[in-house]
Amino acid sequence: DTEVTQTPKHLVMGMTNKKSLKCEQHMGHRAMYWYKQKAKKPPELMFVYSYEKLSINESVPSRFSPECPNSSLLNLHLHALQPEDSALYLCASSQEQGLSGNTIYFGEGSWLTVV
């Protein structure tokens, strides 16, 4: 069963707030991802964790801070965001990074609105 769960589904935060998005998978996957998606655009990779270590940071502003507490969990800490950061944030996982045919499975996403 392929399931990645994300919480919260919706989040509204002010520009001075600190909040976190959470993600969990129990498929034994060793790679986990954060993507950002704006309306009518494809997902945009933000971070990749491989075996609980950050392997890719796509030049994401420091107001986004990822954390991987263990192999099943992935968090995205948010602080001092801007209204243009409002988007759908997608967590995903895959068996392992760097393998051909590495299918990525997405969670349902967290809709973030920054006011």
Next chain:
Amino acid sequence: GQNIDQPTEMTATEGAIVQINCTYQTSGFNGLFWYQQHAGEAPTFLSYNVLDGLEEKGRFSSFLSRSKGYSYLLLKELQMKDSASYLCAVEDSNYQLIWGAGTKLIIKP
């Protein structure tokens, strides 16, 4: 540069067949994925092609020609629930996914 092209929008009739094309130019090739994304939801995996030819999964089939840098997704016996965006993504030589902008498919009764 890396580039994936898909039509922005297509319209088809319920019960009919539709083909969504994807052409790509990438730094290397390790496979091509198709994802379906309903409005307001996350993308869901449909298919993966790494060798030339047709892969069939029920009403959906995906074709790949590596020499032409071309793939298509074929949807048969269209249902209203097939109205969604369809995203083509190529895995490049660094195993990174390069995404197309997606094709919005509108199904009419």
